[in-house]
Amino acid sequence: MTRDVMTELSQDNPAPEATIARLDRRHLDSIRTATLAVQPTPSSARGGRWLRLTPRGVVAGSLALALAGGGVAYAAARQGWFATGGGAADGLSCVSEWADPTTTVLESTGGPWLTGDPIADCQRYQQLNDLPLLEDPVAFRYGTPQVYVAPRNQVPADADVLASGIEDAAVFELYQSVWDTVSGLGAQCYDAAEAPIAAQAELDRLGLADWTVQVEQRPADKQAGPCAAIRFAVDPIVEGGMAQGPGVTTLVVTPDSHDDRTDLSGAERWVTQLRDALETQVSDGCVALDQAEAIALVALGEHSAPVTPIVDNAASCSRAYLLPGGNAEITLYGPRSSQP
């Protein structure tokens, strides 16, 4: 009689269903609550497709703003946990030697998008890990939303090569603003009249003249809320700026359809405190970029989160964006020194 190893293995389950079922359901619901606090990006609104086998010629150099170079070593020490591992399902993974990720765990660095340029971000992740920069890097997808960056000679033949990231730094900042919880678009609770004006003002501030604001009425089957939802018609991160056709450069405003996110319900206390510090000390404090970064790191305390300072010498004060929901991601824009 053949031995049934599968039954033996079933009986050696370290966490049987009955054990899982005993967990307090209220605590599990915190996952649902925190997730629903994040605006979804309906894939039906997405258009276009990533280019196939059209490698980029150069590292995207069109970022209008340069990554701040100072404090990298300090930042690495504080942010090592996220920079060492590679991207999440919708993040970046930076690899010097490619292997099929469906059969192999890649040796990689990476994490969330930092600037909208996957190649620049990956070079920063390499830098944070004290690893050599990737040579002749190319960004591509391989069957999932996750974006990989690898040397050109390592790119698999069946990859969907990303012809560009979010080449326009302003679009990346718009992304930060839409998802922000400090003082950007996402951090406000606008009524039906205010929301399209605020959305257009943000486009104007960022110089996105080809973008439009479209107001849509809340579908009858969608739950009402006190605030307007402001979202992208096409997610610039997930689609990497490669979507084609109408609606790609559109902010959609849906009045009376969203909860007030300003209370950060469902978030841990330190996230709320971090948001408050960024709001009162950075956004309201009119500080230079170095000070803003220091404030963010102090406010983080023992917690780790990517802090990305981006130099904007045209600004008189720094501005801060905090995106919780995934992990807490902080992006700071500001001048190298305080303006008179």
Add this chain to the structure above:
Amino acid sequence: MSSPEERFNELFEQTHQALLGYAVRRVADPADAADVVAETFLVAWRRIDEVPTAAEAKPWMFGVARNVLANYYRGERRRHALDGRLRDQLTTELARPAPTHLSLALAMDQLPQGDRELLRLVAWEGLARDEIAMVLRVPRATVRVRLHRARKRLLTLLEDVEAEADGGRPPIPELVLPTPRALTTPMVRRAEEIS
């Protein structure tokens, strides 16, 4: 047609327990499973229009969780801003027990990672062959063949381990038991098969 929120709530009801179990069985610290599950649901919420309905939802979610876990294994700990009580509860109530079947644990540990995961998807997650094919993104026939071979390899290894034990030889020294394995390599990662 239901709203995205309703579809997400339905998905959550349908899959959260299975996903949590899947994650708990594959992470070093049970508390980390909360982050894996939260990350998986965040991806699903952002792509809610693409989540299949009915029976295909669970293997689709397992496929997402598998990607999330791959990143976790690489050392990325994508910490979510969750209620700390969930982590506490996972830590206290799901403290990992020692394997009850030591020979089987040792044999499993000697299997290639791909075989191990395949066998666990059947034995621990209770997935059918076509569901596993969705999770691993391979043809169903491939699952059948791989499963047949993995089961045979496990049986052979198990018999070897038991024979060694019967012969009075000590178990393989320094062998890491199958739960958790090689999850704490934040700076030095090695290529490891996962399917």
